[in-house]
Amino acid sequence: QAWGGTAAVSFSLEEGGVAWIRAVWPGERPPTLGRLSHVLPAAVAAVNVHQVEDERVSGLGVPGQVVRLAHRPVHPASIPEVLVASDDGESVRWRRVLPEELACAPAEAHVFALDPVRGELSFGTGVAGRVLPLGARNVRIPRYAAVPGAVGNLPPGSLVRVDHPSGRLGCAQVLPSRGGRDVESDRAWLARAPSVWAASDRAVTCGDVEALACAAGPEVAEAWCVPVPGPGGEVQVVVRLAEVAGGLGAAPAEAARVIASVSATLEARALVGSRFSVRALRPRPVGIRAVARPHAGIALADLEARAHAALMRALARARGAGRRWGGSVVGLELAACLARVEGVRHVRAVEVLDPASGGASDSLALEDDEVPSLEGWAVRWEAP
Template sequence: MPLPSPILDDRSYAQLASELKARIPVYNPAWTDHNESDPGITLLELFAFQAENLLYRFNQIPEATYLEFLRLLQIPLRPAQAARALLALTTDKPAGVLVPQKTLARAGKLEFQTLTEVTAWPLSVQAVARIATSAPDPEVDPEAHAYAERTLDALPEALAERPRSYFETRLLVENEALDFGETVDGMIWLAVLAEDGLDATRLPGAIVNLGFEAELPAGGMAEIDPCPGLGFVASPPQLQWQSLTDRPLSNDEPQYVSLSVVGDSTRGLTQSGVLRLQLPRVASDFAMPDIDPDLAGAGNYPPALPDELAEKLVGWLRVFRRDGSSFGRFKLVTINTTEAEHARTAAPQFLGNGNGQPVQVFRLAHAPVLPDNDLDAIVLEVEEGGQWLRYTRVDDFFASTRESRHFMLDAESGLVRFGDGLRGRMPQWGERIRSWGYRWGGGVAGNVAKEAINKMDLAGIKARNPLPAQGGSDAEALEAALTRIPGELRRRGRAVTADDFKEIAAATPGALIARTECLPRFAPKTPQIEAAGVVSVMVWPLADALHPNAPMPDAALLRAVCQWLDAHRLVTTELYVIPPTYRQVAVSVALKVKPGYGIEAVRRWVELVLRQYLAPLPPYGPEGQGWPLGRRVYGPELEAAALQVEGVEYLEALEVAGWDGDSWVPGTVVLERYEVVELTAITVVDGLPLPPAGEGVVPVEPDGLPLPLPVIREEC
């Protein structure tokens, strides 16, 4: 039963006019002409008309009431989020250039602030992986076999007797991910290259910043680990960093020395971030020994490089995990790297004086204040008896006592609120208040494209962002906050039902999410078995330039959603945030076009309709929410969608095929409950139907070997 809307006054125009006329004998007995032609009656009818309009507005709940509900429920508007980007710096100064923390970089008029101190050197790096492969067959690949035999002949006798394993040397190329989990040695090799202006004598003891950008595991959702839980920080895997030395060989192999890590935001190379590494203080511990070219890559010898890179080689670094586990996939490894965000840090400022009244409110100089997991990120002090005492930021005053030095912060508006004297101390008359240290700014404008950040407020430094900035979002609009009230009251800050997980995940701050789905009792590693207490949330990004038909979230987006849901889930819930799993589908349509309609136009419209009908993201799909998880792809359903196009007289045929991993299987495509459609091929023809996705169609072999001939151009 729907809740009835309260009617405070339901009188109509006719009732109001009759009531006014009935009062005439009471207040003015001499007024006897009550006909409509009387001017007095006209005025009464005008008053009745105006009163009816006022009562209509009186019965409506105005927006101000909703705003008051927000204030009473203490539901503030969500503040803006700051975009972040990795900055790769370059310089030609032989001694390097120190770039302090909070240095400004610019993308046009947008300002980004560095988060990590970095010394930029005239250096670059090339990440190298030794990818395991099978032994070369002398008959199939005689050149590779001869290369391997030449390496074996060059090895000392002691090394040649060891068990053999073969590999291919792969270089990490920008925008092409490389899986270091397939290496033969479990290592990441980094070739340090000299650029113009390098003075190698200044490198001993130098600190270099290495930037890593991780990618999703190659295995998809089956390789996703559960969210660790709010407040629980798992110990990162221990890394061993080493540098190649020019010391004499030990057991016929080169020697390495260990390096110390100064800082690491990658948590043991498990996520994107910056790792600060100190080079050896002795020059010979970071140098290139004389190595036989035939031994390149054998055993502990560093792998071979192309000639253009080998000419600039300064030294080798390598890293591996002490427990023997392998690394994941990375799509970027750079040097002279720092993280930057679209934000500024506030300088010290005076807020005002206390007046001894309850619930005192002061406004910060800058807003919106960027949210921070550390509630002490903003420093606020009150001068009490000549001493500046620090106050602690809290989410509410429910646990505060009379003497608790607490304050609340509305991050979106930048308002600071003190307690009422019973819950939270209130500043007394004349006590001065000051603050500093908080971050402000943000907004969706900070999500700039790659290479957009190209200026640095520091001489001798050039900056670039090799990847787009991500995570920026504007402050929540008032309309969105008003519609959020019912959900907030229902959830009360906790994710319990499937809808709770979907709605909270979609509201992840700074995450550009197009769609979320919740799979209760679903464990990604065992999808066919129901797992009690396990919840998996599937996330689609708003856009994916590399996979527009099948958008995939990156590792940073999944991690942001995971951290956000951790603050709302029950402690007994095992939570996974996973990417979508797509089933490839191909469609072939043969149609008959009505007379008078253009064949090409109708074909394009039918193709567009079917693409939108099978699309995974809103506002497309059968119900405008994207193709539902696990819904089968049924030919007659697609026929009904195609027949809605004006100009289609009838369909000759419509065939559907699904990819099972080895071949295209025609007929209805049945999806698992965690799968969604990826339309990989669609053919629309006027006439006889074609097999979907070219199934069973092979090119005709020409007679003899086709050879190109030069084209002779005639000169005028």
């Protein structure tokens, strides 16, 4: 595939054999060789869905019956049809159609519509689509896939066993699983409804661009629209990829895929003549070591939780509070942040650690496309 993408190559080896993998690029000049992020022999791709087998529901014989499945949300492609028992005992296949197709379907059509988020099957009214017949457990869904969402985003090493009858199959997860996304809550939808209504789902203002970029995929944790146009007059968009605890960081291929997804989302909703330049920030591992004194009678476990939250807020560069990327991680600023934590009496010293070099100093300079990522921290609490 194009450089910056991913590819899977399948081949077999004789015992003790060796295979060469060669990459060939179209065109006269191949690109400069980049960094090869991962080579995973004997690897397979896995999709995080829960398979549900042979679920049965009952028809009531009423127009427009809606049946709710036991597990939801549902992967839409996993229910192409259902089986409905007829009076003579035979099973009749009812096929899935779009809701608008159900609304204008013939009266005798064996069709239904699916709401994948609610996990609901809607059947006909007798005028548009056939009414689901009366019967006890007469509707059979042979198989469908429930989507667990963000709970499936796991760090490496979380998956260690394969559910197999033999019980002898294991697996090794070397990369984080990504892409799971929960259904949008009513509160989240109401929060962004005014901007969607005002902009009609178009990329008009900086706020619109940032909201659409974040909606492009669960891998986008934050997005910023730079108010200054780029060298060619394009709109500059900066995104920060979501991190998975214990992960290896974003591979170049993954960053390229997310950038392409954000660019496609924005260009599909852009005003005439608008162009976008999207780039992803790189996480820079940072460690923090501090010496502080608590107030007397403070539970250290609770105090450490509050201190950790304060450090995370300081490193996150909260919206509207100065630069959001680049710059420096300054120990004095972190010390002032810790000193404001309830229960901290005095902060004596804060050092910023660079895991890459193993050094410690009062500050750590970041590149223009870097954001700090807290890899480790420790506070030595002195006696009150």
